[in-house]
Amino acid sequence: MATLNDPTFRRITELMYGAVGLSFADGKKPLVSSRLGPRIQRLGLDSYEDYLALIEGPEDGGEFQVAVDLLTTNETYFFREPAHYALLEAELSATRPRSLSVWSAASSFGDEAYSTAMLLADLQQQGRIGSDWRILGTDISDRVLRSATEAIYPLERLRMVTPERLHRHCLRGEGASDGLVQIHPRLRERVRFGQLNLCRPVESIGPFDVIFLRNVLIYFDPTTKSEVVDRVLTQLRPGGLFFIGTAEGRVPCRTPLQVLAPGAFRKDGA
Ligand SMILES: C[S@@+](CC[C@H](N)C(=O)[O-])C[C@H]1O[C@@H](n2cnc3c(N)ncnc32)[C@H](O)[C@@H]1O
Numbered sequence: 001m002a003t004l005n006d007p008t009f010r011r012i013t014e015l016m017y018g019a020v021g022l023s024f025a026d027g028k029k030p031l032v033s034s035r036l037g038p039r040i041q042r043l044g045l046d047s048y049e050d051y052l053a054l055i056e057g058p059e060d061g062g063e064f065q066v067a068v069d070l071l072t073t074n075e076t077y078f079f080r081e082p083a084h085y086a087l088l089e090a091e092l093s094a095t096r097p098r099s100l101s102v103w104s105a106a107s108s109f110g111d112e113a114y115s116t117a118m119l120l121a122d123l124q125q126q127g128r129i130g131s132d133w134r135i136l137g138t139d140i141s142d143r144v145l146r147s148a149t150e151a152i153y154p155l156e157r158l159r160m161v162t163p164e165r166l167h168r169h170c171l172r173g174e175g176a177s178d179g180l181v182q183i184h185p186r187l188r189e190r191v192r193f194g195q196l197n198l199c200r201p202v203e204s205i206g207p208f209d210v211i212f213l214r215n216v217l218i219y220f221d222p223t224t225k226s227e228v229v230d231r232v233l234t235q236l237r238p239g240g241l242f243f244i245g246t247a248e249g250r251v252p253c254r255t256p257l258q259v260l261a262p263g264a265f266r267k268d269g270a
Contacts, residue, residue: 002040004033008048012036012067015056020068020140021199021228023221035070065142072219074144076108078115078153079160081214084243085119087264088210091241092123098130103208105198105232106216107137110148110191111157116212117187118161118169136205138196145193151183198228206235214263215245222252229253238269 009029016022024032033048040051055064079085092100100120104113113135123129139145158166158181170181196202198216213232217225229244233255236242244251246263256268 002037002045002047004029004036004048008052009033012048012052012055015052016068016071017221019064019199020197021224022068022071022219023224024071032071036067039066039070062142069141069143072141074108074141076111076215077157077160078111078118080112080115081243081246081263082160083246083261084212084214084264085115087261088116088241089119089123092120093128096128096130097209099132100129100210101133101206101208102135102210103206103212103232103235104135104137105196105211105213107139107144107148107193108141109144109153109157110137110151110193111153112212112214113137113148113191113193114151114169114183114187115161116210117183117190118165120190121169121187122165133190135191136208137191137193139193140195140197142195145195148193151188152180153183155179155181198232199224202231202235204235207237208235208240209237210241210243211236212243214243215248217244217248217251225251226253230255233257233267236267238267240267241265242267 009032012032013024016024036048036051040048045051045054055067102116104116107113117135120129120133124131124133137148158170166181169184169187171184172181211232213229217228220228229251230253233242233253242257242265244263248263257265258268260266
């Protein structure tokens with residue numbers, strides 16, 4: 001069994017920090033070792049040094065991406081933190097926008113983007129918003145984005161979805177086997193996915209009326225957190241809504257924000 005020594009741990013964490021902003025304190029060596037160890041064994045490599053050489057190399061065959069996936073968690077589920085969806089519903093019911101553009105900025109498998117699509121489709125059907133709405137989901141991981149585009153989910157991940165919504169917006173049987181559902185094409189056509197590293201400059205992809213940046217800031221150190229938040233907020237319209245994970249605490253940033261509820265903000269200047 002390979003052993004992770006301090007210098008190699010530091011080189012791995014420097015590589016991850018420089019490329020994707022992931023920050024690991026010294027105490028995280030056991031975590032890094034336990035996440036990468038089984039992968040090193042599966043690849044038949046002898047050491048963490050060999051693995052580092054592989055993910056540093058110009059032709060890593062996608063292994064760098066695998067390492068990022070192993071060191072982060074893609075955990076997500078439909079209607080996670082339901083108070084945020086309730087706030088969004090109340091806001092849209094009050095303002096009744098004719099068009100709406102939403103960004104799920106660390107979308108993982110797409111649960112957040114499709115939850116929002118279910119909500120918006122229902123509000124449109126009730127005449128509370130117009131028909132011109134669309135959603136963009138982005139993530140650093142190819143693997144989760146491929147899965148998000150397929151939009152097939154174990155029912156367990158939709159445990160917070162009401163039975164009526166499940167019935168209206170998901171397909172069972174055709175295109176999905178037992179215990180799985182697929183999001184209806186009617187919703188899928190409203191949602192696009194693309195790869196985007198939040199730690200690199202973001203080209204102009206907005207402006208958005210609503211941005212979710214939930215449960216990703218936990219991986220970044222305080223400086224990177226603020227930079228990422230300010231960068232993402234350049235894509236939000238003045239007056240737009242911004243959501244982070246409720247467990248992510250107060251995130252200092254230069255962009256003026258009004259606090260609406262835990263993890264929910266409005267950008268100043270509407
Ligand atoms: C725990 S999931 C959050 C999913 C969803 N937003 C939610 O709250 O349920 C965190 C996601 O952040 C992505 N991620 C990590 N670092 C990133 C970066 N630098 N740029 C973009 N996405 C990143 C991971 O690939 C992962 O899918």
